Amino acid sequence: MIGFMRYLLTNRIGLASIVMVFCYPAVALAQSGGALPLGSQTLGRAYWHVFVAYAIAWLLVAFWIAAMSRRLFRIENRISKSVDD
Amino acid sequence: MNQSRMKKISMSFGILGVVAVLILHYMVFFWVPTESSMGIVQRIFYIHVPSWWVAFISFGVVALCSGMYLWLGDDRLDAAAVTAAEGGMIFTTIGLLTGPLWGKIAWGAWWTWEPRLTLALLLWFIYLGYFLVRRSALNPEKGKRLAAVVGIIGVLDIPLIHVSVSWLRSLHPEAVVLNPDGPTLDGSMLATLLVGLLAYSLIFVCLFTVRYATELIDRGTQIQDV
Numbered sequence: 473m474i475g476f477m478r479y480l481l482t483n484r485i486g487l488a489s490i491v492m493v494f495c496y497p498a499v500a501l502a503q504s505g506g507a508l509p510l511g512s513q514t515l516g517r518a519y520w521h522v523f524v525a526y527a528i529a530w531l532l533v534a535f536w537i538a539a540m541s542r543r544l545f546r547i548e549n550r551i552s553k554s555v556d557d
Numbered sequence: 558m559n560q561s562r563m564k565k566i567s568m569s570f571g572i573l574g575v576v577a578v579l580i581l582h583y584m585v586f587f588w589v590p591t592e593s594s595m596g597i598v599q600r601i602f603y604i605h606v607p608s609w610w611v612a613f614i615s616f617g618v619v620a621l622c623s624g625m626y627l628w629l630g631d632d633r634l635d636a637a638a639v640t641a642a643e644g645g646m647i648f649t650t651i652g653l654l655t656g657p658l659w660g661k662i663a664w665g666a667w668w669t670w671e672p673r674l675t676l677a678l679l680l681w682f683i684y685l686g687y688f689l690v691r692r693s694a695l696n697p698e699k700g701k702r703l704a705a706v707v708g709i710i711g712v713l714d715i716p717l718i719h720v721s722v723s724w725l726r727s728l729h730p731e732a733v734v735l736n737p738d739g740p741t742l743d744g745s746m747l748a749t750l751l752v753g754l755l756a757y758s759l760i761f762v763c764l765f766t767v768r769y770a771t772e773l774i775d776r777g778t779q780i781q782d783v
Contacts, residue, residue, distance in 0.1 A: 518598040518662050525601045525655040529608065532654075533760065536647045540768050547775050554778075 560770060567766035574759030581756045584749040592746070598662040601655050603749050606734075607757035608651035609677075613715050615645030615761065616684065620712035623705035635701050636772040638708055642687050644765055648757070649681045664728055672721040673729045676714055683711035 585603045592599035622638035625631070656674070657667040668674065687707045694700025722729045734740045740747055 518596055521598050521658040521662055522600050525658045526604060528654050528658075529604045529651045532647050532651050533764075536644070536764060536768075540764070540771055543771055543775065547771070547778060551778055 563766055563770050567763050567770070570759050570766065571763035574756060574763050577752060577756035577759055581749070581752045584752055589745050589749045590743070595663050598659055601659040602746075603753045604757075605652060605655045605659060606750060607753040608648045608655065610754050611757045611761045612645050612648040612652055612680075614758070615641040615648065615765075616680070616708075616712050616715060619645060619684075619687070619708040623708035627702065627705050627709075632776065633773065635705070636776060637769055638705065639691070640765055640769045640772055642684055642708065643768065644761055646681070646684050646688075648761070649677070649684065653677060653681060660728075669728060671728045672725040673718055673727050676718045676721055680711065680714045680718065683707065683714060687711065 581603065585600050589600075589603075591597055592602075618641035619638045622634045622641065626634040626638060656677075660669075661667050687704050690707055691700045691704040694703060721727055722731055734742060734747070734750065742750065
């Protein structure tokens with residue numbers, strides 16, 4: 473056994489196979505994309521980004537509606553003033 | 558088209574739009590699967606793409622109405638163009654703000670000066686120029702005509718934005734729907750995107766008709782005052 477180990481350590485191919493055996497789990501983990509499966513983000517910034525994006529979209533649409541109603545209010549005021557005059 | 562008919566059209570599009578928006582939100586948050594490489598942040602896609610879709614349609618309407626205004630000189634065409642430009646600015650702003658929120662997670666940067674992003678920002682500035690030209694002219698009629706020219710020139714940026722990902726080196730992915738080989742999206746994601754496009758289009762048509770009617774009333778009362 474000791475003789476075989478000595479053979480492996482002195483032989484380049486043997487040394488390379490020992491390195492591969494010890495490195496394989498790390499390589500396999502890296503190729504699998506880490507501890508979590510792909511796309512399974514849990515909590516964190518990504519949720520906030522989605523929330524903020526949807527909030528911005530609907531707030532801007534609401535802003536356009538508010539601008540329209542303010543304009544209509546101004547027109548109504550102008551018409552009522554001209555009727556009074 | 559009379560006021561009551563316009564009101565009915567806008568109401569029916571509004572109701573359909575709200576229903577489509579509710580269905581869209583259900584699909585985005587409870588039904589569509591999470592994309593495998595980008596994760597949850599990819600769900601921004603379902604509002605980001607429809608906002609650009611509506612922005613492009615509105616700027617198309619601006620160019621069409623502006624061209625016809627220069628040709629026929631009908632003030633209603635100018636009213637339609639300015640209304641569409643306003644909607645286009647709103648939806649372009651949505652696209653420009655939601656993109657970086659997605660890009661920060663997907664690319665690791667809020668903004669990069671890559672071709673599509675740069676051309677999209679240029680589009681926003683062109684239509685900002687449309688309003689500035691309109692308001693800064695001493696003669697309002699001249700301002701309308703100059704703005705119409707800007708509206709027509711601005712629309713030329715849209716095909717450039719579309720082809721920038723295939724013609725130039727870009728961080729943006731290739732088209733996943735309008736692809737020559739057909740859509741490359743998963744069926745459920747494509748269905749959610751189509752509902753998003755429908756919802757945004759209905760909301761835009763509803764708001765466009767309301768805003769257009771307001772613009773016509775505003776112009777009508779101003780003429781009466783004079």
